[in-house]
Amino acid sequence: MKEAYYADIKEPSLAPRGRDRIEWAARDMPVLRLIQDEFKQTKPFTGVRISVCLHLTTETANLALTLKAGGADLFLCASNPLSTQDDVAAALVKEYEIPVFGMRGEDAHTYYRHLHLALDHKPALVMDDGGDLVSLLHTERTELLGRVLGATEETTTGVIRLKSMQQQEVLRFPVIAVNDAETKHMFDNRYGTGQSTLDAILRATNSLLAGRTVVVLGYGWCGRGVASRAQGMGANVIVCEVDPTRALEAVMDGYRVLPAMEAAARGDFFVTVTGNVNVLDQRHLERLKDGAILSNAGHFNDEINIVALEQLTLQKRSVRDFVTEYTYADGRKVYLLAEGRLVNLCAAEGHPASVMDMSFANQALAAEYLLHASEPLAPGVHTLPASLDKKIARLKLQAMGVAYDTLTVEQEHYLNSWETGT
Template sequence: MKYDIKDINLADLGKRRILWADKDMPVLSKIRERFEKEKPFAGLKMSCCLHVTAETANLVRTLKAGGADVVLCASNPLSTQDDVAASLVRDFGIPVFAIKGEDNETYYKHLESAIAHSPNITMDDGADLVSEILKNHPELYGQILGSMEETTTGVIRLKAMEKNNVLKFPVIAVNDVQTKYMFDNRYGTGQSTLDGIIRATDVLLAGKTFVIAGYGWCGRGLAERAKGMGANVIVTEVNPIKALEAAMDGFRVMEMIDAVKEADIICTVTGNIHVLRKEHFEVMKDGCYICNSGHFDVEIDIPALKELAEEINENVRNFVDEYVLADGRKIYLLAEGRLVNLSAAEGHPASVMDMSFATQALASEYVVKNKDKLENKVYVLPEEIEQDIAFTKLATMGIKIDQLTEEQKEYLSAWEIGT
């Protein structure tokens, strides 16, 4: 079996972490039990480009249980948990191409290894795998039944591909499914981003001014949790509806050029490029921490920061680089501008990834079952699949909910009854 990981001897720790996460992923476990019996992916090859974490390990275990021939590569150079990668190779027989801290050349070499698997189904977190296939591997177009996309940034890219008529196979926008974005993006990103910031800096959030760029599901989750830890939260936005929502949720809303003058900590969660740039660095407070929890390392204009810096001191703490400007001010960049929650911490808790990865698994099954009906477009899952995941999650939490009576069903489907 071919693979490329840091050290196979890390596997013991990795296996413990995988099984620890598994106990908090009961919905995915139930799906895995069914897949083992039904083998929906028998005879199919799957290439997954995801964050190589303990939670992801349980997803690829589930796909393999369903009969798939699976390989896994990293979707981010800093998010790989090397011990998990080792355990997947040694204990679960799944080839992995991922090393934490790999350079750009190695990252794309690992992508090519996943493509060389000649997949029938792909799974992405950021759309790098699909992008590489579309640009460089036309020989695979006809054999790919579909792809799954995990994150907001990837969905944005895929919708652009569809609009430009370059998408050659159907894609399920898993990120746009309620059982993903309402929980993973909000509760997962909110908690894990703060976890990464605190681990990297040891900062006390209470009393600090915390600026959050973007008030989508990730931004609002982060804002809620930062506020809950005593931070004074400022939100910046370009969307007037989201800005209004942030204001009515009790947060200060202002332009970034003004917000950075007050900020002790700034985190970008927009999915866009150069949200923090030269004019912002020039007026930031001395000692400001800046970080990103959007998918790619482009939200902070790092080249511009390097040009302004008179001195750069790397790793003054783990995952913290110090940029000293000409006037003596210091700006601290966390995790090289990459996903701070996965680089400096462990990513989302398993219990919330349970629903996201259950959605991934069922989306893959949906693609196989409907391969003759799907066009080369970006789709969301049917609502009944979301409902099934939500009901199963509630059951594992010991929560029961009411059901509509026949009278209520009739009332909701009728129009005659008025005031």
């Protein structure tokens, strides 16, 4: 087999194992498989350079194969230094001849070097997870802006950054906020993050959740998922929120809602999932009880103030894979998982493939839409058209063997009329 000409991965010999795992994930990604079959026929990306900055997992590999089937000239790099699955990276390079730049545990210098190499690819389309590639294009690599037709963004955190850029009128090309599609955030964020976050916490700590207090900081779609799964395993769940509507929703869903300062002294496990900075700050860290376990399910490792945690600490040591013990001056011990990074991808495998099937179907169709929309999209943040969102839902139901109702002609007419009243 011809060697991929360009790659920076940790262990090429892992490729056969990675291939097997990619194929295993594909079993649970029927929607993406149908799109891949369509792309093989239509070739929507022929000659189009796409730089992909996503978590390098088995599911991402199947997205890459779908884009390649559509004719794309791909370049992949990691969107997090600790989330790369090295066997998957090796398989993409050795088995599928796709350039990959990412390895588990890479330092910050290597991470940003890979991002710059992804932009050296001179992409027409960018797929981002967290907004780092788009940010670099608008700061350090502005010479490439004229080449970029558009981008897609996978995460809540990234969409927040993009909307800030749009508000400040600096965003120079259209971006599809894939995260805002209903078949993404309602399923990936809620069911995917909910399950995979607890999976990671349990793998890392081997702890029992039943009867323990889990504090969830943030009650968006991801927070809802974490809270419901923790409650389902018998935990007592406390929710912390800054939005009154979401706080009210958490109360109505049966959770205790407390300010973070009160929750800090009560929690056994903490999960930050807000997309904001220093959600667990020094004032909260000072109140933690002995044995508290801290984790972050947001994209960046700045939701827990790790600098403040270090300042409170006399001694720290690694006690298990992905578990660091911090000993305070008074003898209390606090445990941080996965260095405060995205715990579900750093200490586990991330979302199940059946959930990512919809998320990456959104990515694939969003990329096609950016290129072939009937009218070019203006610079700014856009949502995926509802027709494509519903197409993904229909395909998923079809794959699951689930039938559903459709409106009758009479019902369609009624919904589109105004004359009939009481």
